[in-house]
Amino acid sequence: MNEAIAALVRRHDPDRFLTALFAPSQRRDALLTLYAFNHELARAREVASEPTLALIRLQWWREVVEGEAKRHEIASPLSEAIATGALDATRLLTIIEARETEAYADFETLADWRAWLLAGAGGLAAAAAAALGAANPDIFRPFGAAYGIAGLTRTTGTLAAQGTCLLPRDLLATHDLSPEAFIDNPGSPAARAVQQDMIREGQNLLANAAKTPIPRTALAAALPAVLARRDLARWPSIVTPRRLGDRLAVTAAALSGRILPRA
Numbered sequence: 409m410n411e412a413i414a415a416l417v418r419r420h421d422p423d424r425f426l427t428a429l430f431a432p433s434q435r436r437d438a439l440l441t442l443y444a445f446n447h448e449l450a451r452a453r454e455v456a457s458e459p460t461l462a463l464i465r466l467q468w469w470r471e472v473v474e475g476e477a478k479r480h481e482i483a484s485p486l487s488e489a490i491a492t493g494a495l496d497a498t499r500l501l502t503i504i505e506a507r508e509t510e511a512y513a514d515f516e517t518l519a520d521w522r523a524w525l526l527a528g529a530g531g532l533a534a535a536a537a538a539a540l541g542a543a544n545p546d547i548f549r550p551f552g553a554a555y556g557i558a559g560l561t562r563t564t565g566t567l568a569a570q571g572t573c574l575l576p577r578d579l580l581a582t583h584d585l586s587p588e589a590f591i592d593n594p595g596s597p598a599a600r601a602v603q604q605d606m607i608r609e610g611q612n613l614l615a616n617a618a619k620t621p622i623p624r625t626a627l628a629a630a631l632p633a634v635l636a637r638r639d640l641a642r643w644p645s646i647v648t649p650r651r652l653g654d655r656l657a658v659t660a661a662a663l664s665g666r667i668l669p670r671a
Contacts, residue, residue, distance in 0.1 A: 448482055
């Protein structure tokens with residue numbers, strides 16, 4: 409295992425680090441490299457003061473994925489994983505495109521928002537499944553998208569404090585809100601109603617995904633959905649950091665081969 413990559417993922421993405429531990433050992437490095445790459449893409453928006461600066465950072469990673477050699481603690485192993493076929497460059501570019509959309513934080517419709525989640529968080533799950541040798545990686549997208557929604561439920565307040573709203577305008581409008589009004593008061597009754605709608609979107613994704621048979625060899629790519637289900641069910645009681653029950657739920661799912669209860 410690449411210890412530096414593993415330490416980075418464990419520190420910055422502990423949920424996915426936990427789930428990666430259940431991947432076949434010979435494929436675990438590729439999976440952790442993918443998650444480290446995803447962390448770097450997320451940082452592009454987090455540290456940038458405006459969309460253009462985020463896009464510049466994302467372009468740097470696009471160049472790496474497209475084959476430009478760059479010395480960097482994550483870019484170097486990423487390039488190697490792509491060169492050996494452990495990671496699929498086309499799938500990585502799709503994730504970058506979703507992050508480029510995210511940089512603008514402007515989703516006009518619920519359909520736009522769903523498409524972004526399926527391409528971004530969903531695309532990451534699909535890329536993880538491909539790295540684990542799944543024959544049909546795209547069936548993993550709903551698992552990843554639901555985890556993305558659960559992540560938003562955990563960070564919406566933080567994003568609002570940063571002046572960002574990653575919710576669709578038409579959904580906000582159904583509760584007489586604009587993105588600016590949501591940012592001003594993410595704890596208002598109307599804002600909480602929007603978040604309840606968002607949670608139902610995630611739960612619907614999981615209900616449909618529960619019907620999907622998952623190959624055991626690629627199970628780790630879907631395991632974040634176990635945590636998503638728990639987060640969505642207990643909102644607004646956000647649990648940070650993770651507790652023993654979360655870790656045991658992931659372990660039980662990995663051992664049983666069942667990600668979600670049968671629909």
